[in-house]
Amino acid sequence: MKTIDVKPQPKLSLARTVQVTLNGIRYRMFRSAVTMAVIAVAVAFLMNVMCEAVTFRAVGRAAIQRAAELQLADRWAARLSGVGSLEVVLEDVAAASGQPGLAEEMTRFGGLNAADFPEFQRRCGLAREFTVFLDQVGFARRRVLVGETAGAAALARLSRPGEFAKFAAAVKAMRTVRLPAADEAMADLTRTWPETEARLRRILAERNRAAVVVAGALQGRTPAAALAGARGPFGAAVADAGFSSFTPDLRARVAAQADDALLARRIEDLVQQPDLRKIMAGILDVMPRDVNARVLWEAMAGRAAAEKLVERMREKNCLPEGATAARIMGLARLRQEQQDWNEALRLTRETVSGGGFLGIGPRMTWLVLVSLLVCAVGITNAMLMSVTERFREIATLKCLGALDGFIMCLFLLEAALLGLAGGLVGGLAGSVVGFGRMAFQFGGLLWVAFPVGPWLISGLLAILAGMLLAAVAGVYPSYLAARLAPMEAMRIE
Amino acid sequence: MTGRKTQTGLNRIMPETTSPTTLTEPAALPAPAPAPPAAGAARRVIIRTLNLRKAYVKGTVVTEALRGLDTEIHTGEFIAIMGPSGSGKSTYFNMVGGLDSPTGGRVFIDEVDVAQLTAVELAFLRCRKIGYIFQQFNLIQYQTALENVTTPMAFAGTGPDEARVRGMELLELVGLKERWFHRPIEMSGGQQQRVAIARAMANRPMILLCDEPTGNLDLKTGREVLEILRQLNLERGVTIICATHDPRMLDMCDRLMWIRDGRIERLARRDEVTISIGKINNESE
Known part of the structure; x- marks a missing residue:
């Protein structure tokens, strides 16, 4: 074929x-x-x-x-006043990687070796995440998990023998609750917590000691007021006292913010005075007793209202130094922005950590x-x-x-x-x-x-x-x- | 015959498929099927079936469509297949066209056992050796006439430029050169069937399988289609196998084959059959 x-x-x-x-x-x-x-x-x-x-x-x-940026002056003011908690220090250490000089300062204050700092910082970061987790988990659950404690105290409680096992079992029973890290990492965190806490306390103490040194340079001003002049010798004095992270660049930013805050405060105080309050009520078209900081700044975002306020203050001869309509508007907008960011922070908190x-x-x-x-x-x-x-x-x-x-x-x-x-x-x-x-x-x-x-x-x-x-x-x-x-x-x- | 005038033109298009024998003796009729293939030296057997059987199994019911068909079809023949519906006509068609495999017996197309071919080789066979013409035309609706004609050429690996030239020649052959850009929906039934013929001829097949090519056409257009088929048969020696009920087809063909109940009922040369008006010998309609 x-x-x-x-x-x-x-x-x-x-x-x-x-x-x-x-x-x-x-x-x-x-x-x-x-x-x-x-x-x-x-x-x-x-x-x-x-x-x-x-x-x-x-x-x-x-x-x-x-939010951290906008609160820069406030934080420095708090730091220099010698008030502070373990949680604040914890937050600062956790945020140290973003800010040059801060790591070095923390290492020195904590009496650490430079080589040990990354590990210390990692633990603090996890501890911070854990405190945020406790904030978010809700009152009833938190009570079951760590009793009446919160923040660093909760960690201290968990570091006691046997407590973590109970805690882990309770978390497992709540099916929808998720820890910020694996069980082993959490166990490690709680086990080493006493040591970490001691470091944090030491940093806090050292900071407060440095703040006492700085107090000599305050010359009777509050730290917030003194920070407005941080560009000058006061800034140098702060850095010399041991706050080596207070660099000239940072000083300028802090000074500007502190200045703004002072001016805002002055204006708020002025408006509380009876005659200006009446004038403000006229500008804002509200009853005089309803004039408060919130309505004031809401109104000041508009150019016309800000100009009118400046004009009236000039007439009354009580215009604060450096206050112009444009600057007042800027302050109002900054305030508004701050509120918006805070609101955004509240809205997004769960998503960011979830x-x-x-x-x-x-x-x-x-x-x-x-x-x-x-x-x-x-x-x-x-x-x-x-x-x-x-x-x-x-x-x-x-x-x-x-x-x-x-x-x-x-x-x-x-x-x-x-x-x-x-x-x-x-x-x-x-x-x-x-x-x-x-x-x-x-x-x-x-x-x-x-x-x-x-x-x-x-x-x-x-x-x-x-x-x-x-x-x-x-x-x-x-x-x-x-x-x-x-x-x-x-x-x- | 009308073919004489266009003969040179056709030769130019497809010289290799035109055997000299069919040119010199266009009207010569093949020997009756039982005669040995040696009767005409140039007329070799192109399709041979040996005891062809096909059974369809649906559930527990076995339907025997073909019960042992022995046929021989020679090159250049024009053969008409008749039979009532359910007679096994379509099944025979599918077997001969390499579209289906038999359950028993063998099919040889151009001396090749179809059962031995792989799927890819079968595709090759369908592409180049056989052209199909359907009752429903089966043109690709979204392609123009020219694209329809050149599609099989693309399958055969012809370059687009050559395919275009040859496609236009084929359209000219069926008288639709001016309408190459029309889509099937814009053409009449007769025109669509002519495009289908041009498409079937795209890769110069040896065999044209036509399934009631005039079934959906009126008398006049049906005649045009038949004339084109006859012309192809006479001038190019294309073997044409045609299932039909059309009496004019009977008039044109060389041989007639009746199938009933899966068997050949009758096989006859055209000149042995007498056709009376409205009634065909041995065929009650």
């Missing part, structure tokens, strides 16, 4: 396959649009959740940083997964319909010499392309909705702390997720199409 040369079919190029697929999608535009919409909705939900999560994180981080996928928590993760699953089923259904509708076409293509792989490729590509388009649309829609909601929640702070990088990464992830999802959901229908017998083309309905 003679054999003719039957060679394997050449494979069709990807470009040509894509072209055929695109033609097919264009021809079935409406169906494709509906399939794409299913993907877009799921991806939009995912993107929305991710956008909110990254925004919460970014705003939360910015809020922590900004775990889970992107910090969105287990419930939201579950919701996202379910939505993606529903979407996958929807795509599979749509692709199955597309395949059954095109039985004749597929069979004809096979009669014309199409390989199974080509048919498979055709439908997988169709699904993936729809996934890509759906991902793009969904990513955009999800971003608009997500950031819209976040702008409503955080206002202008969102734009200050806008997470460009994380947003782009989430967008890429969302689009990729849409594409992958569609491709995976399209596997079975594509397989079905590829296996179709070519003789289906002969069938007549």
Whole structure:
């Protein structure tokens, strides 16, 4: 028996396959649009959740940083007054890595070796996270976990023998409670806590001793007032007393802030005086007894009110030195900003410290997964319909010499392309909705702390997720199409 | 025959599929099937089935569609297959077209045992050796006439430029050169079937399998389609196997084959059959 040369079919190029697929999608535009919409909705939900999560994180981080920044003068004033608690020192040590000089100062005050400081700081960081955890866990639970204690005292209690085991068991019993670190790390923290606490106490004591030295340079002023002149010899005196982290750059910032605070305080005091109070009531259009710091600063954010106040103060000859309408407006805005950041801090606290996928928590993760699953089923259904509708076409293509792989490729590509388009649309829609909601929640702070990088990464992830999802959901229908017998083309309905 | 005038043009398009024998003796009829293949030296057997059997199993019910068919079809033949629905006509078609595998017996296409071929080789066979024409035309709806014609060429690995030139020549052959950019929806049934013929001829097949090619067409367009088929058969020596109920088809073909209940009921040369108006010998409709 003679054999003719039957060679394997050449494979069709990807470009040509894509072209055929695109033609097919264009021809079935409406169906494709509906399939794409299913993907877009799921991806939009995912993107929305991710956008909110990254925004919460970014705003939360910015809020922590900004709050610390805005409280710089207050903190220094407190430090120099010799008041302070273990928790404050703990916070300072935990934050030491961000500020040059602070680590060195802490090492010296704590009588540590420079080499030991990183380990000490790590422990303090964890201890700080633990105190935040205790703050957030709620009163009833905290009572079960650590009794009436809080903060450093709670840690001291847990460091007693046998207490940690009880604590860990109690945490395990509360299914939804999650510790900031693994059990072993927590156990290590509590075991070494007495030593850490001793260091912290020493730092506190050394600080207070340095504050006593500084007190000589106060010349009868309060530390807050003296810090307004921190650019001059007072700043140098503070640094000389042992606060080596009080660098000239920091002095300038602290001085500016202290100056602002003093002026604000003066204005607030002035407005409490009866005649100015009446004038203010006239400007603000309220009853004189309702004039207080809050309404004052709310009103001073407007130029007209600020100018009027400055004018009246000049008339009364009680205008504080350096007070101009622009500066008063600036103070009012700064105050407003401070309030906004504090509010943001409150809103984002749980998210920043919370775990889970992107910090969105287990419930939201579950919701996202379910939505993606529903979407996958929807795509599979749509692709199955597309395949059954095109039985004749597929069979004809096979009669014309199409390989199974080509048919498979055709439908997988169709699904993936729809996934890509759906991902793009969904990513955009999800971003608009997500950031819209976040702008409503955080206002202008969102734009200050806008997470460009994380947003782009989430967008890429969302689009990729849409594409992958569609491709995976399209596997079975594509397989079905590829296996179709070519003789289906002969069938007549 | 109308073919004489366009013969040189056709030769230019597809010289290698046009065997000299069919050109010199276009009207020569093949020997009846039982005759040995040696009757005409140039007329080799292109399709041979030996005791072809096919049974479909659905659940516990076994349906025997073909019960031992022995057929021989020669190159350049135009053979019409007739039979009532359920007779096994379609099954025979699928077997001969390499679309399905038999449960018993053998099918040789151009001396190659179809059962021995892999899926990829079968795709090769379908792509280059056989052209399919369907009752429902089965054009790809979202492709233009030219794209429809060039799709099988792409599967065969022909470059896009060459495919375009050859596609246009084929469209010219079926008289639709001016409408190459039209989509199937913009064309009449006859025009669609002509595009389908051009597509079937895309890779210069040796065999054209037509499943009721005029079934969905009116008398006039049906005739045009039949004439094109006959022309291809005579001028290029393409073997045409045609399932039909169309009496005009019977008038054109070389041989007739009746299938009933999975067996060949009758096999006859065209000149042995008498056709009366509205009624065909041995065929009650």
